[in-house]
Amino acid sequence: MIWPVPYDTKSQSFGENPTKYLPASHWIIRQFGNYQPDGHTGMDFAVKAGTPFRACADGTVIHVGWYPGTYADNDMWIAPGFAGFCYVVDHPWGRSIYGHGLDGGSKVRVGDQVKEGQVLGLTGNTGGTGDHLHFEILLNGWVVNSQFYGRVNPEAVISTLAPAGEVITYTPDEQFFIDLSISLP
Numbered sequence: 799m800i801w802p803v804p805y806d807t808k809s810q811s812f813g814e815n816p817t818k819y820l821p822a823s824h825w826i827i828r829q830f831g832n833y834q835p836d837g838h839t840g841m842d843f844a845v846k847a848g849t850p851f852r853a854c855a856d857g858t859v860i861h862v863g864w865y866p867g868t869y870a871d872n873d874m875w876i877a878p879g880f881a882g883f884c885y886v887v888d889h890p891w892g893r894s895i896y897g898h899g900l901d902g903g904s905k906v907r908v909g910d911q912v913k914e915g916q917v918l919g920l921t922g923n924t925g926g927t928g929d930h931l932h933f934e935i936l937l938n939g940w941v942v943n944s945q946f947y948g949r950v951n952p953e954a955v956i957s958t959l960a961p962a963g964e965v966i967t968y969t970p971d972e973q974f975f976i977d978l979s980i981s982l983p
């Protein structure tokens with residue numbers, strides 16, 4: 799598994815919630831679902847709109863674009879207004895979700911088989927608050943009606959799965975990614 803954009807651009811971690819005790823009108827991090835007050839259901843990467851982002855692992859694209867209806871109309875509880883122009887990739891181990899993409903910036907279609915590292919689209923700020931990519935992970939067997947709506951911390955999953963001590967050398971062009979694990983079950 800690789801991060802969809804360079805890992806050192808992280809701007810908000812899983813579970814963070816600096817606005818937890820503020821009135822709803824002051825919430826600044828509500829992206830997917832009404833997850834307050836538990837905390838942030840994914841990781842944010844601060845990148846300028848228009849930055850290519852990539853699939854974290856091999857999989858099948860099952861959603862591209864805005865969600866219709868309400869969060870209850872999809873089995874992952876992705877809230878249409880907050881998710882913006884978003885992407886969902888189905889993997890043998892679960893699903894990865896990429897939010898706030900540039901509307902119309904897609905490089906893939908529903909049904910496409912994508913490889914780890916393949917560009918899915920361009921980042922944006924749709925549905926969000928400023929330019930960033932919001933990245934979520936759902937593992938098989940997720941229970942949406944739970945804390946964080948079944949999401950798990952991508953950092954925890956990746957560190958758990960990462961081969962101990964493995965170091966991968968990239969060409970300069972490939973340093974866009976930081977590969978922390980290539981051994982997903």
Ligand SMILES: [Zn+2]
Nearest residue numbers: 829841842932
């Ligand atoms: Zn986020």
